[in-house]
Amino acid sequence: MVEWIQGRVIGRRDWSDKLFSLQVQADLPAYQAGQFTRLALDLAGERLARAYSFVNSPSSDHHEFLLVRVQGGRLSPALGQLAAGDTLWLAPQASGFLTESEIPVGGRLWLLATGTGIGPFLSLLSDGAVARRFERLVLVHGVREGAELVYPELIAQYARQWGTRFAYQPLVTREPWPDALPMRIPQALAEGTLCRLLGISLDPAQDRVLLCGNPDMVADSLATLETLGFARHRRRAPGQVMMENYWSPASG
Ligand SMILES: Cc1cc2nc3c(=O)[nH]c(=O)nc-3n(C[C@H](O)[C@H](O)[C@H](O)COP(=O)(O)OP(=O)(O)OC[C@H]3O[C@@H](n4cnc5c(N)ncnc54)[C@H](O)[C@@H]3O)c2cc1C
Structure with a gap:
């Protein structure tokens, strides 16, 4: 019990x-x-x-x-x-594998979230261990409305702390919003918009990607990443992409 x-x-x-x-x-x-x-x-x-x-x-x-x-x-x-x-x-016991020790070795870390899925990424960034390990950190947050772009002060603090090593890209789909892309994350990945904007290409040899939140975003982003040579990371079969679905696509 x-x-x-x-x-x-x-x-x-x-x-x-x-x-x-x-x-x-x-x-x-x-x-x-x-x-x-x-x-x-x-x-x-x-x-x-x-x-x-x-x-x-x-x-x-x-x-x-x-x-x-x-x-x-x-x-x-x-x-x-x-x-x-x-x-x-x-609950007394925490769970989950989106942790620094589980992320495979690499040069750049992409953190792609929708909605409340940004939570674990803020935890990882605030903890500091991933920031010490990766030479570049990219935080991407997809939401419907600008008000849902949470924790702006904390994100501004990361930017001050890490300078050009850190990039933050919001995406807002239901209203125009300053500095935000007006599209969903999978589209921004598939069309190369994110990479062009950030000036970084996605390369399985050095990029590690964490996906969290809406199961459609997770599945569609993974599908695009797979076309670029990325694979899902598992302990027994190392890859470059880790994920956490916040609900099941069948019931959502
Ligand atoms: C590993 C993990 C971590 C999670 N972390 C968070 C978190 O940090 N913050 C958070 O708000 N939620 C989080 N969730 C979702 C959360 O556990 C609940 O599913 C959510 O709060 C709905 O619970 P409920 O009892 O209100 O709805 P329920 O009565 O359980 O379900 C209602 C329906 O809503 C769907 N649903 C669940 N979440 C969402 C959503 N965000 N948007 C749209 N539909 C949804 C369910 O699949 C279900 O069909 C997480 C889920 C998982 C698996």
Whole structure:
């Protein structure tokens, strides 16, 4: 049986009417940047749990999660009601392989996310280990509306810290937005728009790519990368691309 750990919300930030971050205090065992845990609430006599990625570096004094209220969802709308002082449950064990130690050796690291899928990448970047290892870091965030381009201050801090070693490219599909590409990530990859804009070509010999979020983005981006000679990375069959789907394409 899971020994749930009680946490307390110590703050929240609303980015849009459905996108929000929760800051949580909880005495959790050690976890790695890029991992996720399960958050749970007791609803209608049942402890209902779902996976959520840590946004923070593990060295942070609190845990932070970036969530979207899924319309008709069972847990996320209830998590969206939480305010400072409320309690919730956290699973004792973190999981996930989007961690520095699992990423194969390479020169450049591309972090491609949609929506809340940027969470584990912010955790990895804030932790600093990938930044020490890779000579270039490219963070790409695809969203529908500009308000969903979360954590601009943190991203600006990375840019100050790492200068030209770090690039950030937002993509916004439903409205014009300054500096954002008006297309989805797979299209920007397939048409070469991202590479042209950033002045970098994608080369399996040196680039490593992490994909996180919408399963269609993950599948379509992987398909394009495969045409460029990239392969999915597995412990037993090393490749260059790692991924995490936030929901299943069949049910989403
Ligand atoms: C490894 C992992 C990490 C995750 N990390 C995060 C995170 O950091 N932040 C976050 O908000 N969510 C994250 N999720 C998704 C989260 O676990 C829940 O699936 C989500 O909050 C919906 O739960 P629900 O109970 O409200 O909806 P449910 O009642 O479980 O499901 C409603 C439907 O919505 C679909 N769905 C789930 N998520 C989304 C979405 N984002 N957009 C559209 N449809 C969706 C489900 O497939 C299902 O068909 C993660 C999922 C996984 C597998």
